[in-house]
Amino acid sequence: EYSHIQGTRWNKNVLTFRIGRYTRDLRHSVVDSLIESAFSVWARASGLTFVRTNSHNADIMVEFVTYAHGDFYPFDGPRGTLAHAFGPGMGTGGDTHFDDDERWSAGAAGYNLLVVAAHEFGHALGLRHSRNPESLMYPTYKAFRPANLLSREDVANIKALYTPLKVN
Ligand SMILES: CC(C)C[C@H](CC(=O)NO)C(=O)N[C@H]1Cc2cn(c3ccccc23)CCCCCCNC1=O
Ligand SMILES: [Ca+2]
Ligand SMILES: [Zn+2]
Ligand SMILES: [Zn+2]
Numbered sequence: 001e002y003s004h005i006q007g008t009r010w011n012k013n014v015l016t017f018r019i020g021r022y023t024r025d026l027r028h029s030v031v032d033s034l035i036e037s038a039f040s041v042w043a044r045a046s047g048l049t050f051v052r053t054n055s056h057n058a059d060i061m062v063e064f065v066t067y068a069h070g071d072f073y074p075f076d077g078p079r080g081t082l083a084h085a086f087g088p089g090m091g092t093g094g095d096t097h098f099d100d101d102e103r104w105s106a107g108a109a110g111y112n113l114l115v116v117a118a119h120e121f122g123h124a125l126g127l128r129h130s131r132n133p134e135s136l137m138y139p140t141y142k143a144f145r146p147a148n149l150l151s152r153e154d155v156a157n158i159k160a161l162y163t164p165l166k167v168n
Contacts, residue, residue, distance in 0.1 A: 009126040010088045014049045018058035025104040038117035046162040060094035075099040085120035094124040
């Protein structure tokens, strides 16, 4: 939800991401696949490509952190705020942080990492919150049926932002 301090969209259509600190709630391989699935949701709708890297200058840094963690938006312990992401841009642009005081899950227990990551990556690509409770970009958590994470509005919004892209 910090896209107001970054650019409106990325001006390249291949974006790199790196997963830094992991949660202890899930095996690394499960976190990796849920994060990749969340990116693929947006890749299909936007035409963007997401490439995983281990280099420290990835466009999108993904981390599990608690309380104060180096930006001006400390987390708040269990419940409350679950995660946040910066809008497109250099440096912290696109970076996505998950509150590791939450119970992260690949299913219905705790908070579903795929659903939350997909919401956050919407911000990382430049989307703001939606007032439509059906939208993935609605500001409060709802356990969606993973089959249809993106509402028609979400698809329309990401296409409006990226489809005209002619850069490189
Ligand atoms: C959309 C989500 C994936 C990311 C958003 C944050 C966000 O928009 N990130 O980009 C989030 O964490 N929303 C809170 C909003 C919220 C709900 N309550 C709160 C109580 C205190 C603080 C915040 C909240 C009431 C109690 C329920 C608390 C647990 C669920 N929390 C939420 O739904
Ligand atoms: Ca929290
Ligand atoms: Zn949000
Ligand atoms: Zn943060």
